[in-house]
Amino acid sequence: MMELDLFREYGPALLRGLGVTIFCWIVGTACAMALGFLLALVQRGVSARPVQWILRAYVEFIRGTPFLVQLFVLYYGAPMLGLRLDAMPAGLLGLTIYGSPYFAEIFRAGLNAVPLGQIEAARAMGFAPATILRRIMIPVMLVSALPALVNFSIILTKETVILSMITVPEIMFETQTMMAETFAFAESTLVLALFFWVFVETISRIGRRLERRATHYLLDRS
Amino acid sequence: MTLAPSLTGTVNPASARLENVCKFYGEFQALKDISLVIPPGKVTCLIGPSGSGKSTLLRCINFLEEYDRGGIWIDDRLIGYESVGGRRMGGRALREMRRDIGMVFQQFNLWPHMTALQNVAEGLERVKGIPRARAHEIAAEALAKVGLGDKTGNHPSRLSGGQQQRVAIARAVAMQPRIMLFDEPTSALDPELVGEVLGVMKQLAAEGMTMVVVTHEMGFAAHVADRVVFMERGELVAQGSPAEIFQNPGDRRLAAFLQGYLERNSLEL
Ligand SMILES: Nc1ncnc2c1ncn2[C@@H]1O[C@H](COP(=O)(O)OP(=O)(O)O)[C@@H](O)[C@H]1O
Ligand SMILES: [Mg+2]
Numbered sequence: 001m002m003e004l005d006l007f008r009e010y011g012p013a014l015l016r017g018l019g020v021t022i023f024c025w026i027v028g029t030a031c032a033m034a035l036g037f038l039l040a041l042v043q044r045g046v047s048a049r050p051v052q053w054i055l056r057a058y059v060e061f062i063r064g065t066p067f068l069v070q071l072f073v074l075y076y077g078a079p080m081l082g083l084r085l086d087a088m089p090a091g092l093l094g095l096t097i098y099g100s101p102y103f104a105e106i107f108r109a110g111l112n113a114v115p116l117g118q119i120e121a122a123r124a125m126g127f128a129p130a131t132i133l134r135r136i137m138i139p140v141m142l143v144s145a146l147p148a149l150v151n152f153s154i155i156l157t158k159e160t161v162i163l164s165m166i167t168v169p170e171i172m173f174e175t176q177t178m179m180a181e182t183f184a185f186a187e188s189t190l191v192l193a194l195f196f197w198v199f200v201e202t203i204s205r206i207g208r209r210l211e212r213r214a215t216h217y218l219l220d221r222s
Numbered sequence: 223m224t225l226a227p228s229l230t231g232t233v234n235p236a237s238a239r240l241e242n243v244c245k246f247y248g249e250f251q252a253l254k255d256i257s258l259v260i261p262p263g264k265v266t267c268l269i270g271p272s273g274s275g276k277s278t279l280l281r282c283i284n285f286l287e288e289y290d291r292g293g294i295w296i297d298d299r300l301i302g303y304e305s306v307g308g309r310r311m312g313g314r315a316l317r318e319m320r321r322d323i324g325m326v327f328q329q330f331n332l333w334p335h336m337t338a339l340q341n342v343a344e345g346l347e348r349v350k351g352i353p354r355a356r357a358h359e360i361a362a363e364a365l366a367k368v369g370l371g372d373k374t375g376n377h378p379s380r381l382s383g384g385q386q387q388r389v390a391i392a393r394a395v396a397m398q399p400r401i402m403l404f405d406e407p408t409s410a411l412d413p414e415l416v417g418e419v420l421g422v423m424k425q426l427a428a429e430g431m432t433m434v435v436v437t438h439e440m441g442f443a444a445h446v447a448d449r450v451v452f453m454e455r456g457e458l459v460a461q462g463s464p465a466e467i468f469q470n471p472g473d474r475r476l477a478a479f480l481q482g483y484l485e486r487n488s489l490e491l
Binding site: 115117118120121122123124125126127128129131135136139140143217218 | 284286313317318320321323324325327329331332333334335344345348349377379380390393394397
């Protein structure tokens with residue numbers, strides 16, 4: 001009965017936390033993918049030395065520093081440079097920046113794996129570069145890149161808990177509040193673990209379905 | 223296989239002219255001062271040993287490969303540069319010229335995520351701006367004409383090599399090019415599938431398409447070509463009618479190449 005009371009009291013906050021976590025993951029992953037894709041395009045399409053150099057420095061810096069440190073820089077450090085962000089925007093921006101180099105690498109490898117002949121066939125017909133990218137390179141690339149994209153998106157679900165450190169009211173933050181006020185460690189951590197398990201399992205199922213759909217045309221002749 | 227009467231409808235075949243074309247890969251010179259006239263409505267076959275520069279030459283004609291010196295004209299328009307030795311041509315102008323030049327590759331290079339029909343319709347929609355419904359009609363007709371009317375919904379992975387290459391030809395032809403380039407179109411095919419592709423090419427030739435064909439099929443060169451060009455080590459060594467080239471090879475290197483070809487093929491029998 002104790003537990004029921006507990007969840008009656010903290011349930012709404014926990015549910016809100018779940019919602020915030022899912023929201024942060026969706027927006028953060030989408031933005032990180034978009035930025036990563038942009039980085040991959042620049043890496044592929046712009047050969048100017050300084051641009052490549054800046055890009056490499058960015059990638060190395062982001063990959064070489066912990067996500068928590070990046071978040072602190074954004075939330076506590078940036079105001080000193082005149083950029084004052086609320087917790088939520090700082091968290092979303094943090095996820096975007098943190099994820100971008102990994103997604104960029106996945107997209108870079110995927111674009112490089114598109115057979116040159118398929119691109120040349122389009123060039124020879126008079127396709128514009130943007131059309132080739134949109135209609136041929138991206139769909140072909142997605143097939144090979146999808147498993148890695150799903151995989152890193154799943155990793156990002158678990159990074160969202162770090163947003164609690166800058167007071168984003170996501171599930172970890174709400175659980176910690178509940179723990180501090182009730183000392184119900186077992187119950188709250190169980191809820192937390194259960195949630196992430198279901199969350200990740202759902203995403204990998206969706207991912208597998210997408211993979212099947214994307215690759216159906218590559219199956220051997222029946 | 224029966225083919226509908228016309229693959230191309232009415233086209234106005236283009237000529238091509240190459241003058242002193244040179245191509246370098248770093249220090250290595252892949253094309254040495256090539257001059258050649260490709261007459262309109264005729265079939266020109268490029269033959270020669272592997273590595274002699276045939277593909278490079280073919281790919282310079284639609285500027286997939288940038289030549290470094292000389293000039294290539296499609297009808298009377300220089301491709302790739304604004305003037306001989308001048309600045310690179312703008313992307314839009316180059317794309318516009320490429321619409322007139324169809325290309326068929328050894329590896330087919332179909333787009334794997336699209337059905338046969340979509341492969342053919344894609345260029346009509348995205349390059350020519352033809353509305354989807356009409357593009358699909360044209361594509362279906364083009365596929366029927368190469369004997370694939372019943373395979374329009376198949377993805378490339380569900381087509382044989384010969385069928386894939388016929389889709390690739392339909393894809394190029396549907397754009398109504400005025401000149402077609404073929405880079406060893408049958409070299410990746412199992413022997414029993416070569417005939418169906420050569421058949422489609424013969425029909426195109428009979429309809430008066432300007433064709434430049436890199437090939438190891440000497441039978442095709444001997445019977446279908448109007449002109450045969452022999453290359454070796456980046457040089458154009460000999461050219462002439464099939465009779466001149468095959469029955470009467472004056473050049474020593476050409477004679478050795480043909481002798482080698484005959485020996486290999488009689489050994490295989
Ligand atoms: N991208 C490239 N970089 C360097 N060398 C190349 C490249 N493409 C072709 N070559 C060289 O140019 C020569 C001609 O090649 P190619 O035109 O493919 O010959 P062919 O089609 O007659 O077999 C070969 O020696 C080949 O190694
Ligand atoms: Mg070749």
